[in-house]
Amino acid sequence: MLLELAQSKRILFFGGKGGVGKTTVSAATALAAANAGKSVLLVSTDPAHNLGHLFDRKIGSKPKKLSAGLDAMEMDPDETVKKHMAEVSNSLHRLMPINLRSEVDKHMKLSKDAPGMQEAAILERIAEVVEEGLKKYDLIVFDTAPSGHTARLMVLPEMMSAWTEGLIQRREKADKFAEIVRDMSGDSSVEDKVFGNDAQDSDKMRESGIRQILNRRRERFNNLRDQLADEDETSFVIVLAAERLPVLETIELEAQLQQANVKVDCLVVNKRSPKGEGSFLEERRSQEEAHITTLSKALPKIPRQDISLLAKDIVGLDALNGLVERISK
Template sequence: MDHTRTLFFTGKGGVGKTSLSCATGLALAEAGKRVLIVSTDPASNLDEVLGTPLGQTPCAIAGAPGLFALNIDPEAAAHDYKERMVAPYRGILPAAAIASMEEQFSGACTVEIAAFDEFAKLLGDPAATLGFDHVIFDTAPTGHTLRLLTLPSAWTDFIASSTGGASCLGPLAGLEKQKALYAATVAQLSDPATTTIVLVARAEVSALREAERTRHELQDLGVRNLRLALNGVFAAGQTGDDVALAMEGRGRDAVAEMPAGLSLLPRDQFPFLPRGTVGLDSLQSLFRPAPAFVPSPEPFAPGRLPAGLVPLLDDLEAAGHGVIMTMGKGGVGKTTMAAALAVALAARGHKVVLSTTDPAAHLAATMAGEASNLCVARIDPEAEVARYRDEVLAKAGASLDESGRAMLEEDLRSPCTEEIAVFRAFARTVEGGKDGFVVLDTAPTGHTILLLDAAEAYHREVLRTQADMPDAVRNLLPRLRDPSFTRILIVTLAEATPVHEAERLAQDLGRAGITPYAWVINQSLLASGTAHPLLAQRGRYEMAFIRKVSDELAPRTALVPWQADVPVGKTGLLRLVR
């Protein structure tokens, strides 16, 4: 791979962006370069993969001379951003005015602006990374990443059209003076001499489809220096094992049917590894030939494993109505689990709404058709923004003069409006659990937690532009905290990073007053019955994580085997709950 100074690793959740970005940084450092790895993912696990606690400033990685890393922590960045905006007025304005300013900076909009501000500082200001030969960005799952990459244009367009200064009150204060930095950020992203975007995918139809969508959208942004990295490519070898042959065949077919535009990109390929890529030794194995496999001489007896989805489905059905939410790290199968449970409940005669708050929205591809008693929906940001704008202009703008209405319309053109509109749609969807089952496929962990934590802040933000608050918004947090109304299912894989990420998610939910109902361990090779040496080794590796979840972390656990046939469409999804 030819390395420009700046590299982005992006792609569908769970494809191995962090592993490849860290392995690339390590290889460059071993070649004598000074390298900085930056995570822009709200749910970053960079610390765990590199084996070094990280902060918001470059930290040297133990055991890897020349390699440094940092996390852009959105919450910490928002706190610092708010303090920069408010601090000059402390002791000058009355306490009530200061309190009002702090409220304006308490929403998810501020978090996004602050995180972007840090990102732009690193990418658009050469002085910020002057001491490094390469800067590698380990980006968030695709939906968040694309929003991050389009923000330079979004904010620049908004500032340029803002005749009276940014009227989005608190969060947008002071953006005018950042215009030069944001312009430099846009230029840096689209300069092929300095920036390469690596589209990371697995040899899977959904991951390659996501990579192709990303390719199109990046090209629309003027970003054309792209590469494709195929990760986790599995070769079965000489075997009669059904699972191994299915895994190899599925990957081969997915690559053969790759979209034409994607297939023309320069491509790098990385092998399937039987163990996780945590620690420097594991990362080095991505760029070095694997040693010959030596099977363990000791027999392996896993003992009793958790049950599948059927007992969990029975418990969920007994409530008769309510909200079921699948949550977890990107790529663990939240969409598949949500769709399987929704189809199974509908097959048992219940009216079900299946919806998603995920910006990447893979639900339609997973469903692959209609099912009786089931309504499939998606929270569409563009439609929700249009609805919200019309509603605000009709209510709050009716009594304004021409100048006041123009200011309100300007305010509603800001990128903050989308966050508010999508949040309201989420609240409306949850409200539907009063009359039937609502199954929500939520966005990857960081996005979801920001959404849930934003409830109180959005109460205030909605009041700022509208005289009344919808009942759905007013009742959202009580409904999410009511275990008889909302059941949170944490979906994970039997691997180190997804389990640790899920554990942090459970802790975050606990602080928000929300108790998970169950954990689902998905795509287990141990439960698949495979006898292939490499896959069986991976199955043994899973055992410790299955035990940790079932014995320590989860009130109830379901274990779902890796499926030889892709679980899409009604028939494929129902196989998961047999």
């Protein structure tokens, strides 16, 4: 199932609780697609990066080649937030009257640590990576952060484009207002006094610049939203363990994703106790079956793929290729 998705889709998101095997399974799927001749970009959006640990080498915030056809990158949340804040504050500076600039700065300083800011920044980065990545790669695989976080990210494109839309409309109103004032007073400097007119902030910059930035951003979020909702190109895979809580959280996560118009196409039940390995594991297996029954009853239409618990940790390309063989069977 995983391989079919890797062969047929352009974007795969992997989500689920911490420790269930998102990083391992998403990397194995990316590697499988690369081995089959696709060019693949594997991206970690989890601030607790572990792609580097998995591949046992340093992976930075730019795509790095790991194997033939496979590049990987880890989004750096701090770097992403900084860049995002700089861009937002830049647009706000240009939007707001000059005497409010220090207020904008104060607000931005406070916002840096506000809840949601990191998600907004990561979302913008995801949108960028999707936009650029689709031009260069056949497939982009996202290894995401634990459940709640990811589901929130998926509804964000809608919110962010609404927010940007609001800014554009406010800006348009302000432009009209300035035009009226100028017409009434016959004095073009009134507008300059209100909105500032330093060299960088000439009328032209304001007129085309701000609108361009905001339009660009709106377009980017809209594209991401459309891309996420495009069932032919994008799939979400939930990774879980056959235990009570991960099963319940999976059912919840699927519902949240459905609301955000994102289709879950595969449930990977990882670390299944192997058969014929003694009575202890047999007992675990039958308990796992009970949890899997709950899962299948709640989500009967979503295909499932089980992956056996392996004797050893999965570290490095060879171990990962071993896992690729298993999921290819």
